[in-house]
Amino acid sequence: MHRENPQLWNRQFWLAALLAGCSTSAELTVGPTTAIGTQSTEAVAGNAKSAQGDSTNQSPLEGKLVDLSYAFDADTIYWPTEQGFRFEKGNNGVTSKGYYYAANRFTTAEHGGTHLDAPIHFAADHDTAEQIDLQRLLGEAAVVDVTEQCRANPDYLIGVADLRDWEVRHNRQFDQVIVLLRTGWSKHWPDRLKYLGTAAFGPEAVSQLHFPGLAPEAAKWLVEHRQIKAIGIDTASIDYGQSSQFESHVILCGHDVPIFENVMNLDQLPAEKSLVIALPMKIAGGSGGPLRMIAIVRE
Template sequence: MKTTFVYFLVGISILLSCKDQPHPEKVLSIADDQQVSFDQIVDLTHVFSEETVYWVTAKEFEFDIVAQGETDKGYYYSANNFATAEHGGTHIDAPIHFSEKGQTVDEIPLHNLMGEAIKINISAKALGNPDYQISTEDFMNWEKEKGTQIPDGSIILLETGFSKFYPDKIKYLGTDQRGEKAVQLLHFPGLSPKAAQWLVDHRKIKSIGIDTPSIDYGQSQYFETHVILLGQNIPAFENLTNLDKLPETGFKVIALPMKIKQGSGAPLRIVALLGN
């Protein structure tokens, strides 16, 4: 298994450079006698732009064109500057975000950011209730339906269906206002603290992701789910997309953040690999 994911790392830059196609057959030649194939690669990342949704107190994305066009020497040249907060768009919450002794972005072991994954779809409940909190019962129901426990070492992705509202701030966040006063206006689903504690106590997961702005639901005041998970060095991926294109089992995830020294979070490129 470890060798297989070394192969993933070797090929991931090639994978991400491939043009998007509906159902491409991707085959990476790792060596003369070794190939790794995938039926489909699903990008779980929202594009970064001036429309990107950020936490209501965070600096929003800024993009400045430095150069764009033909130079006086006859070749085309393009370059840009961008500035942004750590926590916005599709990004990672490093453990230090809510845990004083937690890992920073550059300290998170790569094996916690890639591996076998499962999806738990609670969109039927969440889309009818923007304040819904994913419960322990939701996890146990998933296990009952599958006839197995959440596998040790899994990455869990939580599908609420809210990514379809992105980047409409009123529908996705609950408000288009910004600043500290806007925090109390936030409405979107998240993971309940009791369910987070159950995962920590009874299951062994690498990391967890959700298609909403936060792993805590919008009306949270104490961010207990963050505290519980990040306190155990379990990073969280937020503002994911395309979870509806994934099966509930049988896929792998690779989530590689910008490697910011001492970062509490970072922009994230996350993909799911379906197939072999």
Template sequence: MNGKTRHCPATITRWLTVFCLVLANVAAAENFPQGRWVDLSHDFADDTIYWPTADKFAKTTVFAGETDKGYYYSAYNLAGAEHGGTHVDAPVHFSRDHLSVDRIPLQQLIGPGVVIRVADRIGEDRNYLITVADIERWEARHGNIAKGSIVLFDTGTARFWPDPEKYMGTAERGEQAVAKLNFPGLSPEAAQFLVEKREIKAVGLDTPSIDYGASRLFETHRTLFAKNIPALENVANLTDLPETGFTLIALPMKIRGGSGGPTRIVAFVPEK
């Protein structure tokens, strides 16, 4: 070893440490549990469903094609409201000085998930309120919801995406359309039960709002957010999940001070 290649013991130790970490990561990847990943997110496009009063998603082209240097290049500008498509509602959305989307702890958006199915209870009037009794029926089969769970409700609404009239009751835009919204939601009493009796980390639905379509006071939002419990809305593909035994990961865009943000939600279902 000549003078140009000689390294002090501390440098060698650092290299060995990095090398061992790389090997550990490779081994972890090889030993990762077998199973399947389920994408619970709708994609963002021109037909993405937004609240009637919110700005819809817009994608405009900066450049797409061959450059004068002979290679392909594409880039786009994006715009739209925080609350639309698959997204998270941060507690500050309805609770002053509570967590904004960038401050929600990651561990609150990652954890064991459960799915409670209520699609068979929803009639022609889709303004169904999920009740404590709905949760207790699920628990009669599976046991009490464990502390720290992320609870998802499958109302069957996702099958209507992206038809806004079928999905949320109206395709109209503007303030006057809000009165025509019609879709299921979680009752304030059920929200209170989940927060106080089951100590959940987060809750989600396959609808545009955690409150039902006809709500004007948004009591469920207020109940959850007062306790810093975030809500996932417009969740997709819940029919692809078992009712228990999976891990949920919901990572929103990290918007400083934001009241919500577009979110990629996925679930890992291990092989049995």
């Protein structure tokens, strides 16, 4: 199966990520470079520009930034057993010295809103949030669209056939990519009833959950036959709502595959060749945490 040169791709990606962080525009044009460790943004951009004459290395990226994370507020959806996001506004305003000052407080469960499931979430002695290799959180997205199947069945299980169909269509395997499962469920956010299948809270509500997820057989196939960096989905869990054993979680976490849940705007990404940056809150010992996730879409 076809795959682009990984060294060239990684080099392009790091420069794209650096410049994206400094850009004030959604539009981005990036060229290759050879060393970006301690250089300024201007120096990196200069290197990229000077490399334009080298046809061997030239492969500029042009694209736009897409936000894949929901904002955290009172409407953020959490698991029925969690209290949700709490924001306490400080005594913000103009101080006696004449300058404006604001400082607030928040409390949150690790798992809610757009967030990371670290491997230790379902696998003892595996990586905690701060231990995950950064290379797993950065890379090309492979977006698997199963919206039609999920529209007809809220309990749809994304199977091996769906994944193999993507590979056949795009003439490549899931190799060193971040797999993103697009079910279309984000259209229901933040309506708890439609998004979760129930508006109830508490342990008794868990059995009432209905939303699509990844079949355990498909999770097993990915970790045994493919090499993925991470996986994400636009629902509340990588396991479908009616799961009681959370087998896909167990399989993926047992193989140190980070999981991203409640991802938004997957309808704005192409099936392949967009770049994803998924950086969670760095909680020492954490089983997950809030996630700021973006994509750079090449046009």
